[in-house]
Amino acid sequence: MTHDHHDGDFHEYDGPSKSQRKRDMHALQDLGEQLVALSVERLRKVPMPEELFDAVRDAQRFTAHGARRRQMQYIGKLMRNIDPEPIQAQLDAFNGVSRAETARQHRLEKLRTDLLEDEKVIGTVAETWPQADLQHLRTLRRNALKEREQNKPPRAFRELFRVLRELDEGARAAQAEQQEISGDEE
Known part of the structure; x- marks a missing residue:
């Protein structure tokens, strides 16, 4: 008796491989662990079915290792x-x-770098954020350049980023507030 197997016929199955299913299962378990680690306030903000929410809350209460492990398996299921x-x-x-947050951070880091390389970038900052304290920014820029030159800790360099971030956050908050006001008028 001969077995005539064609390459495609023998291993015919649909869907992910066993390894991929295992990786997906571990990713879901990891997600479950992250949920269990959250505070109740944060947990309430996560979009999930009530049954999953209750299972996570139960897991947070369990102290016995075996009970918690079984509950984590249930959450995974x-x-x-x-x-x-x-x-x-x-x-x-x-x-x-x-x-969006990562892109914003990169944009602000680039602005800081550009500002350190060319003092004229302060004009861009003034246009973008008219309320900016340009004198303070010039001082931070000068100090950051001095720190770099003298291989000192980058305090002013970090402070420069913090100030740019606060300016950006302030502008974003004002923009959101303006949108809310104009939305109320409609």
Whole structure:
């Protein structure tokens, strides 16, 4: 008796490999662990089914290792039936790693670098944030350059970033407030 197997016929299956399913399961368990580590206030802000919320709250109360482990497995099982993306997005937001936030940080870091390389960039800062204390920024720039020259800790360099970030946050808050006001008038 001969077995006539064609390459495609023998290993025909649909879906991810066993290894991929295992990686996905571990990722969901990790997500579950992150949920269990949250405070109740933060946990309430995470979009999830009530059954999952209750399971996470139970896991937070368990102290016995075996009971907690079983509860974590249950959480993993529940998570297999939901879309983890909104949960991950909320956890990322808590951890400050949203794409928009990362892009904003990079933009401010570039502005700081540009300002250190060319004092004329202070004009861009003045245009963007008219309320900026330009004298303070010039002083920080001068001190940051001096620190770099003398291999000293980058205190002014960091302070310069902090000031730019505060200016940006202030402008964003004012913009959001303005949108709220104009939204109320409609």
